[in-house]
Amino acid sequence: MAKINSNYKNLSQNYLFSEIRKRTAAFSEANPGVEILRLGIGNTTEPLVPTVLDGLKLGVKKLSKVETYTGYGDEQGDIRLRKALSDWYDKRGIKLSDDEIFISDGAKCDAANITSIFDTSSVVAISDPVYPVYLDTNIISNKKVIFLESTDKNDFIPDLPKEKTDIIFICSPNNPTGTVFTREKLKEFVNYALENKAIIIFDAAYSEYIQDKNLPRSIYGIEGAKNCSIEIQSFSKSAGFTGVRLGWTVVPKDLIIENSIPGEINKLWNRRQTTMFNGASNIAQEGGLAALSEDGQKQTREQVQYYMENAKIISEGLKSLGLKIFGGVNAPYLWIKCPKGLTSWEFFDKLLNETHVVGTPGSGFGKMGEGYFRLSAFGHRENVEKAVKNIKENLKL
Amino acid sequence: MAKINSNYKNLSQNYLFSEIRKRTAAFSEANPGVEILRLGIGNTTEPLVPTVLDGLKLGVKKLSKVETYTGYGDEQGDIRLRKALSDWYDKRGIKLSDDEIFISDGAKCDAANITSIFDTSSVVAISDPVYPVYLDTNIISNKKVIFLESTDKNDFIPDLPKEKTDIIFICSPNNPTGTVFTREKLKEFVNYALENKAIIIFDAAYSEYIQDKNLPRSIYGIEGAKNCSIEIQSFSKSAGFTGVRLGWTVVPKDLIIENSIPGEINKLWNRRQTTMFNGASNIAQEGGLAALSEDGQKQTREQVQYYMENAKIISEGLKSLGLKIFGGVNAPYLWIKCPKGLTSWEFFDKLLNETHVVGTPGSGFGKMGEGYFRLSAFGHRENVEKAVKNIKENLKL
Numbered sequence: 001m002a003k004i005n006s007n008y009k010n011l012s013q014n015y016l017f018s019e020i021r022k023r024t025a026a027f028s029e030a031n032p033g034v035e036i037l038r039l040g041i042g043n044t045t046e047p048l049v050p051t052v053l054d055g056l057k058l059g060v061k062k063l064s065k066v067e068t069y070t071g072y073g074d075e076q077g078d079i080r081l082r083k084a085l086s087d088w089y090d091k092r093g094i095k096l097s098d099d100e101i102f103i104s105d106g107a108k109c110d111a112a113n114i115t116s117i118f119d120t121s122s123v124v125a126i127s128d129p130v131y132p133v134y135l136d137t138n139i140i141s142n143k144k145v146i147f148l149e150s151t152d153k154n155d156f157i158p159d160l161p162k163e164k165t166d167i168i169f170i171c172s173p174n175n176p177t178g179t180v181f182t183r184e185k186l187k188e189f190v191n192y193a194l195e196n197k198a199i200i201i202f203d204a205a206y207s208e209y210i211q212d213k214n215l216p217r218s219i220y221g222i223e224g225a226k227n228c229s230i231e232i233q234s235f236s237k238s239a240g241f242t243g244v245r246l247g248w249t250v251v252p253k254d255l256i257i258e259n260s261i262p263g264e265i266n267k268l269w270n271r272r273q274t275t276m277f278n279g280a281s282n283i284a285q286e287g288g289l290a291a292l293s294e295d296g297q298k299q300t301r302e303q304v305q306y307y308m309e310n311a312k313i314i315s316e317g318l319k320s321l322g323l324k325i326f327g328g329v330n331a332p333y334l335w336i337k338c339p340k341g342l343t344s345w346e347f348f349d350k351l352l353n354e355t356h357v358v359g360t361p362g363s364g365f366g367k368m369g370e371g372y373f374r375l376s377a378f379g380h381r382e383n384v385e386k387a388v389k390n391i392k393e394n395l396k397l
Numbered sequence: 398m399a400k401i402n403s404n405y406k407n408l409s410q411n412y413l414f415s416e417i418r419k420r421t422a423a424f425s426e427a428n429p430g431v432e433i434l435r436l437g438i439g440n441t442t443e444p445l446v447p448t449v450l451d452g453l454k455l456g457v458k459k460l461s462k463v464e465t466y467t468g469y470g471d472e473q474g475d476i477r478l479r480k481a482l483s484d485w486y487d488k489r490g491i492k493l494s495d496d497e498i499f500i501s502d503g504a505k506c507d508a509a510n511i512t513s514i515f516d517t518s519s520v521v522a523i524s525d526p527v528y529p530v531y532l533d534t535n536i537i538s539n540k541k542v543i544f545l546e547s548t549d550k551n552d553f554i555p556d557l558p559k560e561k562t563d564i565i566f567i568c569s570p571n572n573p574t575g576t577v578f579t580r581e582k583l584k585e586f587v588n589y590a591l592e593n594k595a596i597i598i599f600d601a602a603y604s605e606y607i608q609d610k611n612l613p614r615s616i617y618g619i620e621g622a623k624n625c626s627i628e629i630q631s632f633s634k635s636a637g638f639t640g641v642r643l644g645w646t647v648v649p650k651d652l653i654i655e656n657s658i659p660g661e662i663n664k665l666w667n668r669r670q671t672t673m674f675n676g677a678s679n680i681a682q683e684g685g686l687a688a689l690s691e692d693g694q695k696q697t698r699e700q701v702q703y704y705m706e707n708a709k710i711i712s713e714g715l716k717s718l719g720l721k722i723f724g725g726v727n728a729p730y731l732w733i734k735c736p737k738g739l740t741s742w743e744f745f746d747k748l749l750n751e752t753h754v755v756g757t758p759g760s761g762f763g764k765m766g767e768g769y770f771r772l773s774a775f776g777h778r779e780n781v782e783k784a785v786k787n788i789k790e791n792l793k794l
Contacts, residue, residue, distance in 0.1 A: 002596040003655050003656070004654070004656075005513060005516055008514065008665055043468040045463075047460060047466045056457045060457060063637075063640070069445070070640045071639035105502055112672065116537075118402055119399075119403065166400070198399055244460070245502070245678045258398035259400070260401060268401060275533045276505070276510065283453065283680055284678050284680070
């Protein structure tokens with residue numbers, strides 16, 4: 001008699017996006033013809049850049065000819081792409097060999113799967129608020145989770161764990177708060193990990209939105225990080241690959257945890273991926289290669305700046321109303337303190353009713369998100385401008 | 398102090414393909430200029446068919462325009478593709494709703510991940526020999542595994558488990574033996590599962606190679622299967638998507654295991670996929686839709702027949718030498734009894750040395766594979782013909 005994995009029963013239902021859909025639909029029904037302006041979703045909206053499109057087309061074309069057709073590739077990814085990423089890091093002063101880089105179909109899968117290679121006795125620290133995948137997958141993996149509170153008291157960058165912790169998930173730039181670890185703060189965490197033989201899982205999916213050159217875009221810019229950190233990265237937000245699906249994970253050979261020998265964790269992830277994954281799409285990988293070319297990087301950087309200009313428009317608009325805003329400077333997310341002590345959902349309703357703008361209640365990202373609200377800079381400029389105009393003209397404060 | 402998931406230590410190292418590479422390289426070094434003929438790998442070799450290429454091109458084109466660009470889609474897959482698959486099953490007399498079909502990036506990931514939604518106390522039955530992913534992932538998932546022996550005594554279709562079993566993996570047509578469950582045999586397993594509230598994971602990735610219309614291409618053609626079976630499928634072998642990456646898994650709402658209510662397992666897999674997966678590539682999905690169109694199906698069927706003609710050429714050639722062959726009639730794999738009581742590796746060396754043909758030792762697929770050898774029908778015709786000619790002329794029997 002087969003039984004269900006009971007860890008799944010410990011998951012709380014996350015009604016966040018379905019509740020947003022429900023309330024938005026109800027508003028539309030009650031107000032036919034009113035245009036809804038969506039600033040809620042962390043999803044890219046702009047077409048792929050020309051060089052990347054050429055790469056994807058090349059990927060398809062190769063599959064049309066017997067001489068260039070490819071079936072299964074290496075589960076770890078096309079060696080050309082692994083080398084290109086090794087070069088990409090090299091230009092940032094970070095030395096990684098190609099076999100320390102594992103190509104995947106996106107950061108979400110890797111962020112979800114990485115915990116499975118560690119013992120269930122591990123205690124996992126996760127910021128609150130944060131992207132829900134870390135919490136849910138560690139619950140499924142039956143690990144004890146402790147929360148590192150991120151509040152306005154610590155500028156939404158958590159302090160070191162106070163209790164014994166084995167695995168620490170860091171998302172920087174953070175989703176949803178849009179705040180970024182400083183070098184000094186990240187060094188504190190690296191030192192903690194080295195001292196405690198803990199491991200840091202560093203999700204850098206939004207690194208390309210960092211404008212301030214002093215902020216770390218990779219954890220490997222911090223001394224000692226290669227001995228204690230895994231970095232998860234993605235083409236989703238930097239090149240518009242949210243639908244194309246491509247990311248990577250770095251597992252340095254120098255990484256050591258309790259009783260492990262150098263290279264062992266790298267081999268373990270290699271075993272996990274070769275056993276349970278069959279490589280990212282060869283078409284997507286050809287697109288990724290194009291994104292890393294000189295032209296590709298130039299064009300995708302411009303696209304990132306387009307979204308960051310959106311962030312600036314939203315930020316300035318809301319600040320002019322006296323709202324308190326975090327993030328949005330080195331990240332595509334703005335984290336808004338709900339005015340007048342409103343809860344996240346109360347502000348959601350107010351914003352929708354008064355301005356027709358849909359955002360994301362902060363409470364959906366953890367207990368400490370209550371009383372906050374996330375707006376996303378992903379969107380067409382015209383839509384963003386309309387939303388900000390509506391807010392400025394109609395939000396009753 | 399983080400620790401490694403010790404289940405990984407219970408995995409045996411599978412040196413199969415690396416050992417093949419090593420011995421082949423050594424032969425090439427000792428015999429410079431000799432052409433190696435590879436019939437070992439279960440990987441497609443022929444270019445994608447025109448209609449599928451058009452679909453993929455359309456997928457890329459859509460990403461070039463603001464009106465048609467898409468980012469994150471539903472984790473469960475593009476609703477158009479889910480509906481097209483529901484229609485595809487309907488034409489085979491099987492009724493499945495679109496929300497019982499989950500699109501993935503390939504059968505391997507689903508076959509690997511599916512066990513994670515069941516309790517670790519579950520006893521898992523796996524045929525021996527078989528595709529190694531089922532065994533390895535159940536070891537990683539810390540489940541007890543029992544083996545169902547497939548030998549020439551049962552025509553390489555296993556008998557029912559003799560001890561209490563909760564989850565049964567069936568791969569039909571089988572990799573590596575190329576044998577196929579009959580309706581009667583599959584009904585026995587379905588009845589066993591219904592009686593024992595066990596669950597069957599039916600891997601049908603090679604179903605389109607079945608030529609005999611009386612053999613089941615989907616488990617859902619068997620009465621009662623919807624109450625006890627999950628089916629895993631793929632575009633890899635039917636449409637040449639081994640590198641493009643696209644598959645699907647069916648979790649019927651009628652599926653019931655111990656203490657579960659109808660729809661619960663479907664919801665559980667939905668939760669797993671929405672939490673840990675971010676959907677298959679939108680480009681690949683557009684290609685999948687094209688493959689399911691009338692023209693797409695016609696063209697991909699012709700490609701399958703091309704590989705099956707290869708199988709026939711290999712089969713007839715080897716039989717003419719008096720070798721005993723299983724499979725290769727309704728599957729792209731041929732399972733050869735090693736002559737003269739040779740072990741799988743002894744026959745590997747003999748075949749390589751005498752005929753320059755590289756195949757796959759059966760012992761790499763399980764204990765019962767010892768003394769057998771797998772040849773694959775995937776390959777260019779010219780290469781297959783050369784290999785068979787070499788075997789016929791030079792294999793010393």
